[in-house]
Structure formats: structure tokens, C-alpha cells
Amino acid sequence: MIKVKKMGLHTFMAVPAFLLFALFFIYPLTKGVQMSLTDWDGLSPSKFIGFQNFINFFSDDRAMSDIKTTILFAIFSAPLLNIIGLIYALLMNGEFKGKGFARGIIYLPAIISPLIMGYIWYFLLQPERGFLYHALDLFGKSSLLGNWMGQYSSAVMVLVIVNVWQYAGMTMVIYLAGLQSISEELYESARIDGAGTWQIFRYVTLPLLMPSIRINIVTNIIGSLSVFDIVMSLTGGGPGYSTETLSIYIMRMCYGSKTGYSTAVALILFVIILIPVTASMRLTKSKD
Amino acid sequence: MRTLLKTFKIFAVLIICGVCLIPFYILTVLSLNTPQRVFYQGNMFVPDFYLPNYIEAWHQSQIGTAIINSAVITVFSLLIILALGGMAGYAIARFAGRFNRMVFAVFLGCMMIPGIINTVPLYTLMRQINAINTLWGMSLVCATLALPAATFIFTGFIRSLPKEIEESAIIDGCSWFSAFWRITFPLLKPCISAVVILNGFGIWNNYAQAVFFLQDRKKQNIPQAMSVFFQQFAGAKWHLMAATAVIAVIPVVIAFLFLQKQLMKGLTAGALKG
Numbered sequence: 045m046i047k048v049k050k051m052g053l054h055t056f057m058a059v060p061a062f063l064l065f066a067l068f069f070i071y072p073l074t075k076g077v078q079m080s081l082t083d084w085d086g087l088s089p090s091k092f093i094g095f096q097n098f099i100n101f102f103s104d105d106r107a108m109s110d111i112k113t114t115i116l117f118a119i120f121s122a123p124l125l126n127i128i129g130l131i132y133a134l135l136m137n138g139e140f141k142g143k144g145f146a147r148g149i150i151y152l153p154a155i156i157s158p159l160i161m162g163y164i165w166y167f168l169l170q171p172e173r174g175f176l177y178h179a180l181d182l183f184g185k186s187s188l189l190g191n192w193m194g195q196y197s198s199a200v201m202v203l204v205i206v207n208v209w210q211y212a213g214m215t216m217v218i219y220l221a222g223l224q225s226i227s228e229e230l231y232e233s234a235r236i237d238g239a240g241t242w243q244i245f246r247y248v249t250l251p252l253l254m255p256s257i258r259i260n261i262v263t264n265i266i267g268s269l270s271v272f273d274i275v276m277s278l279t280g281g282g283p284g285y286s287t288e289t290l291s292i293y294i295m296r297m298c299y300g301s302k303t304g305y306s307t308a309v310a311l312i313l314f315v316i317i318l319i320p321v322t323a324s325m326r327l328t329k330s331k332d
Numbered sequence: 333m334r335t336l337l338k339t340f341k342i343f344a345v346l347i348i349c350g351v352c353l354i355p356f357y358i359l360t361v362l363s364l365n366t367p368q369r370v371f372y373q374g375n376m377f378v379p380d381f382y383l384p385n386y387i388e389a390w391h392q393s394q395i396g397t398a399i400i401n402s403a404v405i406t407v408f409s410l411l412i413i414l415a416l417g418g419m420a421g422y423a424i425a426r427f428a429g430r431f432n433r434m435v436f437a438v439f440l441g442c443m444m445i446p447g448i449i450n451t452v453p454l455y456t457l458m459r460q461i462n463a464i465n466t467l468w469g470m471s472l473v474c475a476t477l478a479l480p481a482a483t484f485i486f487t488g489f490i491r492s493l494p495k496e497i498e499e500s501a502i503i504d505g506c507s508w509f510s511a512f513w514r515i516t517f518p519l520l521k522p523c524i525s526a527v528v529i530l531n532g533f534g535i536w537n538n539y540a541q542a543v544f545f546l547q548d549r550k551k552q553n554i555p556q557a558m559s560v561f562f563q564q565f566a567g568a569k570w571h572l573m574a575a576t577a578v579i580a581v582i583p584v585v586i587a588f589l590f591l592q593k594q595l596m597k598g599l600t601a602g603a604l605k606g
Contacts (some may be wrong), residue, residue: 073445
């Protein structure tokens with residue numbers, strides 16, 4: 045064994061990464077905590093106002109509606125992404141012709157800008173002039189397509205479906221990577237012990253898939269609660285402000301010269317994300 | 333029973349692939365229709381192959397500039413992520429000092445924080461250092477957001493490599509620093525492709541940060557240019573919108589076709605080590 049010398053260039057190799065991160069992430073983060081306690085508008089000198097921003101947030105109807113939309117979106121989107129991603133992975137795990145090709149196609153939507161995706165679905169779903177309307181019209185069934193983006197509950201559901209459609213492939217790929225790390229011998233011996241398909245899935249596949257499940261749950265919760273792009277392009281937060289999410293609210297408040305207030309909202313969003321993330325990390329912790 | 337199940341499976345796969353592809357097909361059809369065309373005239377699924385849409389869209393949307401900007405930002409960010417993340421991963425995996433352990437703990441903790449939390453205070457910092465509407469500023473922002481996860485992947489991967497590979501180079505008179513660049517870094521290929529795939533497309537498509545930091549029309553990236561273009565027409569002129577979207581999507585699809593083989597390998601090597 046060679047002893048690593050105490051000093052030398054190698055001792056400082058983590059420094060550049062840390063410096064960049066400290067300057068562009070940690071420093072703004074601490075600055076943001078300070079700013080959240082002021083009434084700063086981005087230009088003129090700010091005044092310390094204590095927790096007034098937080099009080100204002102919880103007494104603002106628009107903000108409360110945004111919290112509701114954000115959480116509602118995540119409650120549907122995150123579990124659906126996981127379940128559909130897992131089903132896709134189980135389906136795509138076997139041996140069949142064109143497997144790689146099919147996987148590629150399913151992953152394809154995930155690499156396209158969600159903003160562009162939102163526009164594509166906008167072209168599809170617009171009432172009276174969208175593609176789906178005319179396609180249904182061919183069969184005389186155009187009345188099936190309502191003004192989905194014009195009503196709150198259906199608009200949220202459209203957002204969920206488009207998000208799941210786009211990112212199920214991403215979730216699938218991570219589950220596939222997990223499935224492939226499970227050795228064939230384990231299935232083999234379970235089958236010899238007389239386990240059925242469901243039992244094998246429940247007692248062999250699922251426990252060994254835990255690392256993938258964990259990654260997918262955490263990333264999907266974070267992604268869903270901070271959703272921004274597709275909402276901007278599909279509904280723009282409308283009708284009114286009803287489908288606005290917290291990330292969009294933060295951006296708009298910042299543009300509306302409520303800099304201090306928008307950092308306070310960002311901290312609230314942070315807490316909203318942190319709670320389910322730490323909870324699901326605890327729940328999926330491997331017991332070995 | 334077996335064959336029935338298999339037929340069902342193939343059927344399901346075909347339907348899923350169809351659902352994934354149809355929106356792209358419709359986008360292409362839209363982009364090839366003449367401006368006067370209404371859907372229900374003639375066959376909906378066969379376009380007019382009216383190519384002038386693309387020329388007009390190219391000129392009006394300034395998507396060419398946006399593609400170059402997105403490319404510059406993506407390449408610079410990835411270079412920063414690979415260089416800094418790789419070095420940090422090496423230091424953390426090989427030299428267990430107090431500082432290195434602290435860096436790892438901080439990165440691990442911050443991996444869970446999405447960029448939007450930080451963007452408003454970052455905006456004021458960027459204004460102070462004149463980094464708004466600059467490609468280098470945007471590259472640094474994107475690199476910073478990806479750095480913790482990348483460092484995490486590199487650390488896990490380097491830990492799984494035997495230390496002897498560097499030690500033999502040290503005996504030959506190499507320093508630990510140059511041993512990383514000469515010996516270890518070339519071995520990180522699967523890991524590098526994982527980091528590139530996981531972050532590259534996201535940076536190329538970044539919108540949540542671009543809204544803040546790239547407002548100048550000359551510095552816009554692709555999503556920002558698309559959204560400005562869309563607002564300009566307030567939802568009209570779909571043929572031009574669609575043509576612009578197709579132009580914007582083509583580079584991504586080409587990159588994807590090249591990287592697709594590495595995708596699974598890279599993800600297994602990188603993402604699941606944690």
C-alpha cells in the first residue's frame with residue numbers, strides 16, 4: 045500500500061466543484077432565507093418585515109389555490125408515473141424482437157422539451173380546432189371532446205396525463221436497469237420452490253427492486269411538485285389562475301417585483317417537497 | 333395459453349409505442365400543411381407536404397440562433413460537470429479528508445432541492461456579476477444544478493474501481509492528480525455517458541431557469557424562443573409553430589439515436605450505484 049501524501053494538488057480536487065456550488069447554490073440559498081423576511085422589490089432598499097410574507101402567502105386565495113393544484117397534480121402524477129413505468133418495464137424486460145427499438149420509442153418523449161410537448165398536446169386537444177376534435181368529427185363524435193383545458197378538474201387531469209405520457213419512459217428505464225440486476229438464478233430457485241408468478245413478483249422482484257423504486261419515487265415527487273414547463277405551455281396557469289402551480293407563482297411574483305415575497309414562497313415549496321421526500325426515503329429504506 | 337399471452341404482450345407493446353409516437357406524427361403533419369388547410373378537408377393523416385412553412389418558420393422564429401445557444405450552453409455545462417464532478421468524485425472516493433467528506437454530505441443533502449427554490453435569489457446574484465443574458469452565466473447555472481448528482485455517480489463508480497490502478501502509476505512517478513486524468517478518467521466512460529445522458533437533454537431543454545436568465549432574443553435557448561414565438565401569435569399560425577417545433581426536435585432525436593445504445597448501459601452503471 046502506498047501512503048497518500050498529505051499535501052499536493054490531489055488534496056484540492058474537490059475544491060473547484062465546491063466553490064462553484066457554494067457561489068451559485070449555497071450562497072443564494074442563504075441569501076434567499078434573508079430576503080424572504082424583507083419586502084424587497086428587487087431595486088429599492090428593503091425593509092425587514094419578519095414573517096409578514098409568510099402570513100400574506102397563507103391569506104392569499106390565489107396562493108392557496110396554487111398549493112392545492114400543485115399537490116393535486118403530484119398526488120396523481122407521481123404514483124401514476126411509478127405504476128405505469130413499472131408496468132412498461134415488466135413488459136419490456138422479456139426477450140422479443142425489436143426490444144431495443146421499442147424501449148427507445150417509449151423513452152423518446154422524455155428527451156423532448158416539456159414545453160414543446162405541451163404545445164403539441166395543445167394542438168391535439170383544442171376544442172373546435174384541435175386534431176382530436178377533427179378526428180372524432182370524422183365519426184360524428186366530436187361532442188366527446190369537451191373544453192377540457194377550460195375547466196379546472198379536467199385541466200389538471202390533462203396535465204397529469206401529458207406528464208405521465210412524457211415521463212413514463214424515464215421511470216421505465218430506471219426500473220429496467222433494476223430488473224436486469226436481479227439474477228436469473230433467484231427466479232429459478234423460487235420457481236423450484238413452487239412459487240407462482242404473483243408470489244415471485246411479490247417476494248423476489250419487488251424487494252430486490254427497492255433501490256429503483258426509491259430513486260423513482262423521490263425523483264417523481266420532486267419533479268411533480270416543482271412542475272413548470274408543461275403547465276406554462278398547456279394551460280399557462282389558466283383558466284384564470286386556477287391551474288397555476290407554485291413554481292409558476294414564484295416566477296410571476298418575481299417578475300411582479302415582489303422579490304422578497306417570491307423567495308418566501310420558494311421556501312414554502314421547499315418544505316412541501318421535503319416532507320414527502322423524507323417520508324418516502326424512510327419508508328423505502330432497505331432493511332439489510 | 334403461452335402463445336395467447338405472448339400475442340397479448342406484443343399487442344400491448346405495439347399500442348404503447350403507437351401512443352408514444354402519434355403526437356410526433358401529428359406534429360409533422362401539422363408542420364407540412366398549407367396555411368389555408370383545415371383538418372377535415374380531405375384526408376387528415378396525409379399532409380400537403382408544403383415545405384415553405386419550414387423556411388418561414390426558420391426566419392420568423394430565430395430558432396437557428398436558439399439551437400446554437402442551446403448547443404453552446406449544453407456543451408459548456410457538460411464539460412464543467414464532467415471535469416469538476418469527476419475530480420470531486422475522485423477526491424471523495426480516494427482521499428477521506430474532513431473537507432472531502434463535508435463536500436459529499438453537502439452535495440447529498442442538496443440533491444433533493446429543485447432549482448426553482450434557488451432561482452430568485454440567484455437572479456439577484458447574476459445581475460450583480462453581469463451574468464444575465466450570457467451563455468456562460470446560464471452554463472454555470474445549469475452545471476451547478478447538475479453537479480451534486482453527477483459527483484454522487486462519479487464517487488460511487490470510482491469507489492468500485494480498485495485503487496491499485498492508480499498506485500502503479502504513482503510508483504512510476506506520477507502524481508495523484510495526474511494519475512486521475514491519465515489513468516482513472518479514461519476508465520469512467522460508462523459513467524460519463526450516464527452523466528451526459530441524464531443531464532444533457534435536460535440542459536438542452538431547460539426552461540425554468542432560461543425564463544429568468546435568457547430574456548434577450550439573441551441569447552434565447554430553444555424553449556425560451558418557442559415560448560416567445562408562441563406568445564407572438566397568441567396560438568394562431570399552427571403550421572409555423574409546428575414547423576418550428578419539428579426543427580427544434582430534430583437535433584435532440586439525432587443525438588438520441590446516437591446515444592441510445594449507451595443509455596441502458598450507462599444508467600445501470602451510474603444511476604443505480606447509490
